[in-house]
Amino acid sequence: MPASVKAYSPGHISGYFSRITGGRPEDTGSIGAGLVLSDGVTVTVTRSEVTDVLVLADGMANRGSPPIEEALDRLGVTATIVTESALPIGSGFGLSAASLLATIMAANKIFSLSMGISEIAQLAHSIEVECGNGLGDVAAELGGGLVCRTAPGITGVTCRLNVGMEPVAIVSLAPIPTQNVLSTPASMERVAAAYPGRCPRDIEDFFILSRQFAESSGLITEQVNTILSACDNAGILASMTMLGEGVFAIGEDAGAVLSQFGKVYSTMVADEGPKILEVTS
Numbered sequence: 154m155p156a157s158v159k160a161y162s163p164g165h166i167s168g169y170f171s172r173i174t175g176g177r178p179e180d181t182g183s184i185g186a187g188l189v190l191s192d193g194v195t196v197t198v199t200r201s202e203v204t205d206v207l208v209l210a211d212g213m214a215n216r217g218s219p220p221i222e223e224a225l226d227r228l229g230v231t232a233t234i235v236t237e238s239a240l241p242i243g244s245g246f247g248l249s250a251a252s253l254l255a256t257i258m259a260a261n262k263i264f265s266l267s268m269g270i271s272e273i274a275q276l277a278h279s280i281e282v283e284c285g286n287g288l289g290d291v292a293a294e295l296g297g298g299l300v301c302r303t304a305p306g307i308t309g310v311t312c313r314l315n316v317g318m319e320p321v322a323i324v325s326l327a328p329i330p331t332q333n334v335l336s337t338p339a340s341m342e343r344v345a346a347a348y349p350g351r352c353p354r355d356i357e358d359f360f361i362l363s364r365q366f367a368e369s370s371g372l373i374t375e376q377v378n379t380i381l382s383a384c385d386n387a388g389i390l391a392s393m394t395m396l397g398e399g400v401f402a403i404g405e406d407a408g409a410v411l412s413q414f415g416k417v418y419s420t421m422v423a424d425e426g427p428k429i430l431e432v433t434s
């Protein structure tokens with residue numbers, strides 16, 4: 154019986170999305186496209202009498218995480234959880250989904266729950282949808298690459314382009330609480346109308362579609378607009394992080410251009426999905 158298990162899930166930046174509301178969490182979610190990020194969440198689950206969650210992200214430490222606590226409740230277990238991420242929370246990196254995937258995967262191992270990856274993903278997706286924290290991140294984070302989802306739910310990925318270990322530079326100005334946007338009908342109407350309606354052909358096409366979506370979604374702030382203009386002037390492919398007040402970009406000079414506007418996070422397109430990292434007896 155292991156004493157603790159460590160698991161990892163990649164993160165995910167959506168370039169564009171559109172909500173699909175079904176009758177159940179299984180058929181509710183989003184369609185859209187995004188990049189799976191090698192910087193995601195590493196979670197250590199340790200047996201304990203009471204549940205306690207410590208969230209370490211971008212140099213900050215916080216106690217408690219409603220979605221993680223909900224996941225443990227639904228599994229009927231208690232544990233000490235430490236989640237670690239180099240990226241900030243609430244800024245469009247799909248970290249709530251990544252923390253759920255890694256936690257449930259590690260809990261499955263430590264408590265011998267015999268769940269398969271579909272069951273793990275379904276539980277993570279249902280909690281994401283029910284808490285209003287995300288729509289399509291769980292499906293995307295089940296593998297690496299440039300992902301296009303054409304149906305809601307965990308099996309909605311129809312295309313996963315392998316773009317290699319492409320470096321991605323990100324500047325994040327402020328969080329945008331996902332719940333606020335998803336629960337504002339006027340915002341969601343503009344988002345729905347802005348949806349480009351097709352999958353990207355390649356990474357360049359992905360940035361073009363994402364940028365068109367960002368421009369017409371009404372989500373671009375003045376500062377994001379300034380950064381995107383600087384990227385345009387330098388000939389850099391860039392768009393807005395959905396949903397966070399930030400910009401992600403690729404290309405050799407991306408980091409240097411973004412660094413004029415704030416701290417730059419350097420990550421990569423991930424080449425794989427969630428996995429167990431360590432089992433300690």
Ligand SMILES: Nc1ncnc2c1ncn2[C@@H]1O[C@H](COP(=O)(O)OP(=O)(O)O)[C@@H](O)[C@H]1O
Pocket residue numbers: 194208210217218219220221236237238241242243244245246247248249250252286287329330331332396
């Ligand atoms: N790395 C993490 N570890 C634990 N809980 C997390 C993590 N990331 C997000 N959460 C939980 O999910 C909630 C919603 O996060 P959200 O704004 O959707 O973040 P993101 O945009 O990064 O997915 C947070 O308030 C927090 O309770």
Ligand SMILES: CC(C)(COP(=O)(O)O)[C@@H](O)C(=O)O
Pocket residue numbers: 165167169170182183185243244245246247248249286287288289290331395396397
């Ligand atoms: C864009 C979003 C609805 C939220 O993403 P995040 O803020 O990273 O939780 C995502 O889940 C999607 O469906 O594409």
